Amino acid sequence: MNRPLPAERQHNDSPLILFVTGEAPRSRRAHLNLTAALDETGIDVAPPREIDLLREPQEAISFDIFATPALLHIEGSGHRRVLYGDLSDKQSLKDFLSAL
Amino acid sequence: MNETDVTEEHGLVKRATGIHDLDMVTHGGLPAGGATLIIGEPGCGKTIIGLQILASALERGEGGVFMSFEESREQILRNADAFRWGPKLRESSRCEIIDGQSMRQAEFSGAFDIEGLLAVLDLCARRVDGTWIVLDGIDQLLRRQPDSQTAIDQVAQLNDWCIEHRYSLLLTGKQMGDDNPRPDYLNGIEFMLSTILRVSSTLVDKRLNRRFRIAKYRGTRHNPDELAMLIDDAGIHLPYAEPIVTEEVPAAGERIGTGIKRLDKILDGGIYRGSIVLVSGQPGTSKTTLGAAFLAAAAKRGERGLLVSFDEFARQIVRNVGTLGIDLQSPIDSGHLKVLTRASWAALVEEHYVAMLELINNFQPDCLVIDPASALLKSSGADSAFLALERLLTVTRIRGITTMITSLSEADDPFNESTLSHASTLADTWIVLRYQIIGGERNRSLTVVKSRGTAHSNQVREMLLSTNGIELADVYPYGSDVLMGTARAQKESEEASLRQRQLKDRLRQQNRLARDIDKTRSIIQQGQEDLERLQEELKVEHNDESAIDNEVYRHERHIVRRRDPNEGGAKK
Numbered sequence: 001m002n003r004p005l006p007a008e009r010q011h012n013d014s015p016l017i018l019f020v021t022g023e024a025p026r027s028r029r030a031h032l033n034l035t036a037a038l039d040e041t042g043i044d045v046a047p048p049r050e051i052d053l054l055r056e057p058q059e060a061i062s063f064d065i066f067a068t069p070a071l072l073h074i075e076g077s078g079h080r081r082v083l084y085g086d087l088s089d090k091q092s093l094k095d096f097l098s099a100l
Numbered sequence: 101m102n103e104t105d106v107t108e109e110h111g112l113v114k115r116a117t118g119i120h121d122l123d124m125v126t127h128g129g130l131p132a133g134g135a136t137l138i139i140g141e142p143g144c145g146k147t148i149i150g151l152q153i154l155a156s157a158l159e160r161g162e163g164g165v166f167m168s169f170e171e172s173r174e175q176i177l178r179n180a181d182a183f184r185w186g187p188k189l190r191e192s193s194r195c196e197i198i199d200g201q202s203m204r205q206a207e208f209s210g211a212f213d214i215e216g217l218l219a220v221l222d223l224c225a226r227r228v229d230g231t232w233i234v235l236d237g238i239d240q241l242l243r244r245q246p247d248s249q250t251a252i253d254q255v256a257q258l259n260d261w262c263i264e265h266r267y268s269l270l271l272t273g274k275q276m277g278d279d280n281p282r283p284d285y286l287n288g289i290e291f292m293l294s295t296i297l298r299v300s301s302t303l304v305d306k307r308l309n310r311r312f313r314i315a316k317y318r319g320t321r322h323n324p325d326e327l328a329m330l331i332d333d334a335g336i337h338l339p340y341a342e343p344i345v346t347e348e349v350p351a352a353g354e355r356i357g358t359g360i361k362r363l364d365k366i367l368d369g370g371i372y373r374g375s376i377v378l379v380s381g382q383p384g385t386s387k388t389t390l391g392a393a394f395l396a397a398a399a400k401r402g403e404r405g406l407l408v409s410f411d412e413f414a415r416q417i418v419r420n421v422g423t424l425g426i427d428l429q430s431p432i433d434s435g436h437l438k439v440l441t442r443a444s445w446a447a448l449v450e451e452h453y454v455a456m457l458e459l460i461n462n463f464q465p466d467c468l469v470i471d472p473a474s475a476l477l478k479s480s481g482a483d484s485a486f487l488a489l490e491r492l493l494t495v496t497r498i499r500g501i502t503t504m505i506t507s508l509s510e511a512d513d514p515f516n517e518s519t520l521s522h523a524s525t526l527a528d529t530w531i532v533l534r535y536q537i538i539g540g541e542r543n544r545s546l547t548v549v550k551s552r553g554t555a556h557s558n559q560v561r562e563m564l565l566s567t568n569g570i571e572l573a574d575v576y577p578y579g580s581d582v583l584m585g586t587a588r589a590q591k592e593s594e595e596a597s598l599r600q601r602q603l604k605d606r607l608r609q610q611n612r613l614a615r616d617i618d619k620t621r622s623i624i625q626q627g628q629e630d631l632e633r634l635q636e637e638l639k640v641e642h643n644d645e646s647a648i649d650n651e652v653y654r655h656e657r658h659i660v661r662r663r664d665p666n667e668g669g670a671k672k
Contacts, residue, residue, distance in 0.1 A: 021215035029210075053216035057223040060216055064202035066167075067241065068216040082202070084244065085210035092209040 015100065016048035017063070019070040026086040030069030033087035043100050073099065112319045115231065115268045118156020119149070121338035125314060125323040131295055132231075135259040135269040139290075140299035144310055145331050146272040147171075147179065149299075150234035152335040153270065154195065155185035163194035163228030165221060169204070170237035173197045183335050196224040200241070208244050214254045217241075218261050225267060232268050239273035252288040259293060294318035299329065307448060312338055328450040328484065339450045339457075340487065344494045356401070356467075356502060359393030359426075362572035363531075366548055366557045371529050374500035375552075376493055378524055380507040381533030385544055386565060387506035388412070390533070391469035392421040392428055393570055394504050399431030403466035407439045408456060410475030414439035425569045438463055444475035452479060453488040457495065468496055473505035493526050528552045533563065536584050543584035546572060562588065 018034060020027035034048060051059045053068055060066055071083040073096065083096045107114050113132040116123050123129050130136045138146045147168075154164040166189075168176055176197055180186035189195050198220070221233055235241075235258075242251035255271065262269040273289075290296055296316040302309050312329040314322045323341065330337040355370035358377075364370040371377055377394075379387050388411070395405035407428075409417060417439060418428045431437035440459065442452060460468070470492075476485040489505070496503040505527070524530050529551040535542045544563040548556045561572040562584040576583035576591050583591050 019216060021213055021219070024213050024215060026211060026213050053219050057216070057219035060220040061198065061224075064199065066198075066200050066203065066217045066220060067212040067214060067244075069212065070206075070216075082206040084203070084206050084208045084212045085246075086212070088210035092207060096207060096209070 014046035014048050015074055015076075016045065017072040017074075018048045018050045019060070019063070019065045019068050019072065020050055020052055021068040022052060022054045024068070027069045029086040029088065030071070033090075033093065034071060037087070037090070037093050037097060041094070041097055043097060045100055071096065075099070110319055114320070116156075117153045118160060119152055119336050121341035122149070122153075122336065124341040124343070125312075125327065125338060126317065127321050127323075130268055130270070132268055133263040133266040134295070135255070135262055135271055135293055136295040136297060137255075137289060137293050138270060138272045138297045138299065139275040139315075141301060142274055143308075144299035144301045145329065145336065146274075146299055147176075147236050148183075148331060149297075149336055150236055150270050150272055151176070151180050151189065152183070152185060154232055154234060155180070155183075155188045155335075157230075157232045158188050158192045158195055159185070162232070163196075163225070163230035164232035164234070165196040165198065165224045165228065165230050166234045166236065167198040167200045167221070168236040169200040169240035171199075172201060173199045176236075182333065184333055185335065194228040194230070196228050196230070198224065200235075203241055203244065206244075208246075211246055211250050212244070214241075214257060218258070221267075222265065225265075230267070232270070233262070234270045234272070236272050237274070238271045239275075242273075248288055252292060255289045256292055290315070304448075309448060328448070330448070330450050330454055332451075332454075337450075337454055339453050340491060344491065344498075357397045358390075359395075359397030360390075360570045360572065362561070363546070363548075363570075366559075366561070366572070367529065367551055368554045368556055371502065371551075372553065373502050374497060375502060375528035376497065376526055377502075377504040377529040377531065378507060378527035379504060379531045379533060380509050380524075382509050382535065385533035385535060386563065386570070387508075387533060388417060388471050389421055389424060389426065389565065389570060390531070391471050391504050391506060392417065392426045395437055395467055395469055396421075396426045396428060396431065398467040398502075399428075399434075399436045403436070404464065405431065405437045405467045405469070406459060406463050406465035407437070407469045407471065408459065409439065409441045409471050410444045410473075410478075411471060413441050423567065424565055425567050438465070444478045447479060449476055449479050449485050449488045452476060453492060456492060460495065460499070460501070465501055468501050468503045469506070470503070471506045472508045474507040490526060524550075529554070538584060539587045541585050541587075545575070545584060 107128040115132040116129040310329040
């Protein structure tokens with residue numbers, strides 16, 4: 001594992017974090033795809049937090065996320081799941097969100 | 101950014117990798133700005149190349165970033181600990197090791213970008229003021245892309261980014277052989293990057309042979325050959341990387357002794373310093389003894405000698421030649437001589453080559469014996485044995501180390517041996533030792549087949565071993581053959597008695613003649629005496645005759661006077 005998570009990141013309202021890089025097309029698409037999927041499934045969850053690695057590259061090391069876009073789900077148990085890509089494959093996104 | 105060890109060639113700026121052999125074959129290093137792809141099968145040493153380059157950079161006071169998509173930070177450091185330079189990676193504050201293997205457990209939905217990766221790399225490289233970035237196992241990341249074109253584009257993006265930021269980037273990736281049915285995400289990349297190193301491995305005699313090749317290095321001279329690659333605790337070696345500059349070879353005129361006086365005489369005073377002597381012969385023809393005598397003589401001159409044996413243990417050699425009056429123990433004790441044994445089968449030819457080169461570098465011998473050099477043919481990867489030997493001999497020649505290599509001939513006729521016959525072209529002096537079987541006994545013979553720059557004798561000599569060392573004896577030419585051993589001794593003894601007999605006969609003849617001369621002389625003396633006596637007699641005879649004549653005359657006169665009346669006979 002890389003350097004430990006900064007303490008303030010341990011407490012987050014949303015179990016979902018979307019890692020993006022600026023206004024990159026895939027990042028924008030992922031944002032839209034995620035929003036649409038959450039709306040569609042009607043899951044009651046706090047809005048995902050977004051981290052722009054271009055502005056906060058150190059967060060990549062903190063969360064071990066090195067490609068964008070990436071959707072991170074930290075479960076209550078602390079278990080992490082990551083879904084990389086622009087989330088264009090609806091079925092895999094749906095499967096990922098079903099654990100919420 | 102640190103710009104040490106940077107060279108420029110035709111506009112291409114290179115950065116030294118710090119791996120000596122790699123810098124040799126790349127003529128100065130890898131691109132100072134841009135990506136180099138190292139591809140190969142698993143276990144070929146790709147990661148080690150990356151780690152060693154990083155460690156060398158740290159050693160030079162540069163910084164670097166190592167990111168692995170396959171192993172954890174701890175695994176990487178543990179791998180590195182196996183090398184001398186390994187602790188440097190653990191201890192240095194200018195080394196960033198990023199664990200990127202989390203990608204392996206992730207799920208994927210569509211294509212992804214690597215700008216985040218670039219941002220992280222830039223952050224880390226700036227933090228340590230780094231010049232080198234290693235992305236180990238880049239294929240683990242790229243194969244997650246839904247199509248290979250995206251992967252290729254992103255490698256191009258990485259390359260451009262490194263050119264722009266003047267980072268030297270190493271990408272390592274697995275590539276299976278051509279018969280691998282799996283899609284290969286690295287195929288397209290080869291066309292796009294300008295620097296590609298390929299490592300491979302094959303099993304030869306159940307032993308791993310690693311190979312290295314610069315598949316591509318645009319815009320610069322480089323060695324394109326497939327080279328043997330070794331990995332030891334010092335890291336990567338490309339044994340044949342260093343070009344041999346033959347112009348440096350000095351042509352020494354000094355002759356040195358071989359330890360066998362008679363042989364030195366045959367060789368017109370000995371062998372040239374810095375030259376190469378090949379001694380070939382069947383088992384038991386005393387090749388080792390000849391080598392030992394040569395080194396003992398070197399030690400007596402106060403020179404340093406090195407004996408690398410592939411046959412016997414050092415102690416056995418010292419003991420065995422000791423019984424022949426050749427003292428190796430004293431020079432060993434005084435530090436003038438080193439005797440080492442290497443098991444030919446225990447290593448690759450290249451490993452033997454590297455080890456011997458290191459021995460030569462460390463011990464700096466004046467004289468070297470490799471006994472038998474033909475044992476290299478028994479080691480794994482023996483197809484390159486001659487290359488290894490040729491390079492080694494060139495090194496000894498350049499450094500003026502007088503070298504004797506022995507070669508075991510399997511065939512009855514050492515001239516027809518297939519083993520190291522090539523080596524005879526490298527050798528300046530070729531001595532062939534043989535057995536001659538005559539009259540139920542084996543006798544050792546020595547022939548100087550060739551000796552460059554020497555008016556040597558081409559005669560076969562018998563080699564005699566005794567407690568006083570090695571001696572050479574003239575053989576006995578007998579018809580079209582030569583006689584040795586007992587046959588020679590017998591023939592010599594027959595010759596001697598015949599000569600004795602002839603001598604006696606001659607003496608007898610001389611005595612007889614002397615006697616005849618004496619006899620003749622005495623006959624002559626007797627004759628002389630007779631002659632003188634006869635002459636004396638004759639003289640007396642003449643005198644008598646005169647006296648008688650006078651008497652007769654006087655008598656006649658007296659008669660006449662008495663008859664003459666005028667003459668009174670009475671008056672008279």
